[in-house]
Amino acid sequence: MTSQQATQEVLRPPQPPGLIKWIRDNLFNSWFNSLLTVIFLPIVFFAVVNIIIWAFTVADWRAVTQFPMLYAVGQYPRDEVWRVGIGLSAIVFLLGASWGNWGGLLQSISIAFGIAFAVFAILPVQHDQLDLNMRLYLGGNVILLLLGYLIGRMKAVKGGHIVIGWGIVPFLAVFLLTGRRGSELLPDVATTLWGGLLVTFLLSAGGILLSFPIGVALALGRRSTLPVVKAFSTIFIETIRGVPLITILFMFSIILALFLPAESRIDRLVRALMAVTFFSAAYSAENVRGGLQAVPLGQIEAAKAVGMNGLQTMVFIVLPQAIRAVLPAIVGQFIALFKDTTLVVIVGINDLLGIGRSIINSDPEFVQLQLEVYLFIAIVYWIFSYLMSLASRRLEAALGVSTKL
Amino acid sequence: MTSETTNEPIIICQDVHKWFDDFHALCGISMVVQPQEVIVIFGPSGSGKSTFIRTLNRLEEHQRGQIIVDGIELSHDVRNIERVRMETGMVFQQFNLFPHLSVLQNITLAPIWVRKWSRDKAEEVAMQLLERVGIPEQALKFPGQLSGGQQQRVAIARALAMQPKIMLFDEPTSALDPEMIKEVLDVMVELAQSGMTMLVVTHEMGFARAVADRMYFFDEGLIVESGTPDDIFHNPQEDRTKLFLSQILQH
Numbered sequence: 261m262t263s264q265q266a267t268q269e270v271l272r273p274p275q276p277p278g279l280i281k282w283i284r285d286n287l288f289n290s291w292f293n294s295l296l297t298v299i300f301l302p303i304v305f306f307a308v309v310n311i312i313i314w315a316f317t318v319a320d321w322r323a324v325t326q327f328p329m330l331y332a333v334g335q336y337p338r339d340e341v342w343r344v345g346i347g348l349s350a351i352v353f354l355l356g357a358s359w360g361n362w363g364g365l366l367q368s369i370s371i372a373f374g375i376a377f378a379v380f381a382i383l384p385v386q387h388d389q390l391d392l393n394m395r396l397y398l399g400g401n402v403i404l405l406l407l408g409y410l411i412g413r414m415k416a417v418k419g420g421h422i423v424i425g426w427g428i429v430p431f432l433a434v435f436l437l438t439g440r441r442g443s444e445l446l447p448d449v450a451t452t453l454w455g456g457l458l459v460t461f462l463l464s465a466g467g468i469l470l471s472f473p474i475g476v477a478l479a480l481g482r483r484s485t486l487p488v489v490k491a492f493s494t495i496f497i498e499t500i501r502g503v504p505l506i507t508i509l510f511m512f513s514i515i516l517a518l519f520l521p522a523e524s525r526i527d528r529l530v531r532a533l534m535a536v537t538f539f540s541a542a543y544s545a546e547n548v549r550g551g552l553q554a555v556p557l558g559q560i561e562a563a564k565a566v567g568m569n570g571l572q573t574m575v576f577i578v579l580p581q582a583i584r585a586v587l588p589a590i591v592g593q594f595i596a597l598f599k600d601t602t603l604v605v606i607v608g609i610n611d612l613l614g615i616g617r618s619i620i621n622s623d624p625e626f627v628q629l630q631l632e633v634y635l636f637i638a639i640v641y642w643i644f645s646y647l648m649s650l651a652s653r654r655l656e657a658a659l660g661v662s663t664k665l
Numbered sequence: 666m667t668s669e670t671t672n673e674p675i676i677i678c679q680d681v682h683k684w685f686d687d688f689h690a691l692c693g694i695s696m697v698v699q700p701q702e703v704i705v706i707f708g709p710s711g712s713g714k715s716t717f718i719r720t721l722n723r724l725e726e727h728q729r730g731q732i733i734v735d736g737i738e739l740s741h742d743v744r745n746i747e748r749v750r751m752e753t754g755m756v757f758q759q760f761n762l763f764p765h766l767s768v769l770q771n772i773t774l775a776p777i778w779v780r781k782w783s784r785d786k787a788e789e790v791a792m793q794l795l796e797r798v799g800i801p802e803q804a805l806k807f808p809g810q811l812s813g814g815q816q817q818r819v820a821i822a823r824a825l826a827m828q829p830k831i832m833l834f835d836e837p838t839s840a841l842d843p844e845m846i847k848e849v850l851d852v853m854v855e856l857a858q859s860g861m862t863m864l865v866v867t868h869e870m871g872f873a874r875a876v877a878d879r880m881y882f883f884d885e886g887l888i889v890e891s892g893t894p895d896d897i898f899h900n901p902q903e904d905r906t907k908l909f910l911s912q913i914l915q916h
């Protein structure tokens with residue numbers, strides 16, 4: 261209660277300046293910048309106008325609009341797609357509840373998602389892949405988001421409940437998506453059929469959630485006084501950082517399969533997830549290590565002096581300050597990981613980019629439409645990367661990364 | 666084991682030595698402190714005052730001699746170290762507040778996780794302590810938003826929240842602007858009068874005169890002279906003490 265009030269005081273964003281002031285401050289604040297503005301503004305203007313004209317008259321978006329489900333979930337059986345839908349809706353609902361409970365940054369994210377759902381629900385495409393049910397589902401998610409918001413605002417709902425919800429969702433989603441062999445309601449769906457945004461999100465979210473704690477552990481391991489732990493962490497980090505991600509993906513998808521007996525084969529998607537996770541963990545570890553070095557010794561002494569043990573000192577004092585100090589680098593690493601997941605195409609996994617390529621290759625007619633497909637995919641990646649970067653900047657401001665410490 | 670009776674010393678140091686690599690920082694310190702005593706330690710820079718006071722809660726490890734705090738001998742036994750740290754509070758020259766936590770969280774963190782108090786109880790005690798050090802209205806702010814004097818008073822409250830039997834102060838006012846020194850000293854005087862056992866490294870001779878029971882003059886890792894404030898100020902025996910006092914009392 262009380263601490264929340266305190267953070268709110270710090271959280272208040274600065275007032276955005278007026279438009280005129282912005283133009284003067286950013287475009288005409290010196291004679292040189294004014295000159296640049298006068299030269300480049302028309303160029304940018306014509307480029308944008310031409311792109312818009314191209315996008316709405318010349319461009320042929322069939323290869324994008326005809327296959328919304330392919331881009332979304334790949335070959336996931338259409339009869340079972342409701343399982344993906346429930347997983348997504350659970351996330352949307354929790355997002356709404358988090359927005360209601362904590363507000364701030366989550367509000368912007370929620371609104372972005374809400375608008376995205378609303379836009380897709382009324383998207384002017386006729387193809388029967390986006391039928392009425394689908395549109396109702398998308399619209400329903402907007403309502404679910406708002407419902408979550410109202411529930412999150414209720415007094416009885418505490419932050420702890422929502423955190424527990426977020427803890428359950430990944431397991432629920434994996435359980436729903438994989439199903440069970442022989443089950444009537446939830447027959448198993450082989451991961452070879454999963455694809456599109458679904459796979460991109462699973463790999464990115466899974467990679468981020470798993471790699472971060474592993475990275476923290478490695479960073480601590482590298483500073484450990486136990487020689488074995490220190491050596492293992494150092495070798496792990498330096499080996500992975502010395503090798504391109506593609507190599508690691510190949511290693512996990514081919515070599516791991518060779519070494520393990522056929523019965524205990526690890527699923528292909530899981531192997532890719534492991535590769536992405538370990539790769540990102542090595543880089544996160546180095547980021548966190550930099551943060552650990554930034555924590556003054558006096559902090560550790562103060563924690564010891566009040567009787568905290570090593571673990572408590574690490575969890576409550578050192579790590580929060582270390583992570584806060586290097587938050588921009590860590591989020592940068594997450595964004596890199598999100599984009600790096602496109603490499604899984606190489607080991608035969610159809611993520612968003614992979615689906616795009618297979619659509620292009622499926623029909624000679626579509627080969628002419630490559631530009632549109634790649635542009636669409638680039639925009640999708642850009643939107644999510646930008647959202648992450650925006651979120652990071654808001655988070656930095658809220659935590660006072662640059663001002664405090 | 667623990668001493669509740671007043672006649673038993675609460676701190677016993679016997680021939681304590683400390684080396685930093687080859688440098689002999691403490692060359693045999695012996696000191697006995699009774700409960701409720703207020704000890705002032707002073708001496709030139711580099712004389713080992715901080716090193717000594719930090720051996721008492723094992724922020725520095727001594728390599729020879731014996732230190733017994735509240736009946737617990739400091740050794741490599743981690744459990745003993747943790748018990749001693751629960752009985753001693755420390756206030757640092759640079760405050761060392763946790764910058765990512767609010768004032769209230771700074772104070773309640775250890776009681777909740779080390780003493781295992783409920784959050785409600787910890788917050789109640791924290792608010793009483795903030796009242797005592799005179800800044801209850803700052804509870805929800807962050808350390809970076811407070812003045813130096815306010816930060817040091819929060820640091821005192823944070824140490825007191827663990828309900829220690831002994832308070833250690835290492836030059837608590839040296840990093841403060843002159844106008845803030847008094848507000849911190851006032852809190853310390855009140856604490857001394859309330860019967861807290863205190864060891865204070867300081868050059869605030871007014872404070873020493875007002876509340877110290879005994880004073881120790883350190884130089885080059887040794888206790889050169891000790892005595893009541895009266896002895897030290899009016900009848901110092903050693904030339905080094907006289908010289909040092911004449912230097913700091915000029916200001």
Ligand SMILES: Nc1ncnc2c1ncn2[C@@H]1O[C@H](COP(=O)(O)OP(=O)(O)OP(=O)(O)O)[C@@H](O)[C@H]1O
Pocket residue numbers: 685688690708709710711712713714715716717
């Ligand atoms: N961690 C360390 N490593 C090496 N030498 C140290 C260390 N800490 C202290 N010393 C040395 O030990 C000696 C005593 O230091 P200490 O900090 O105890 O002095 P002090 O009396 O507190 O001085 P000041 O008034 O400047 O705080 C000094 O010569 C110092 O350089």
Ligand SMILES: [Mg+2]
Pocket residue numbers: 714715716835836
């Ligand atoms: Mg010192």
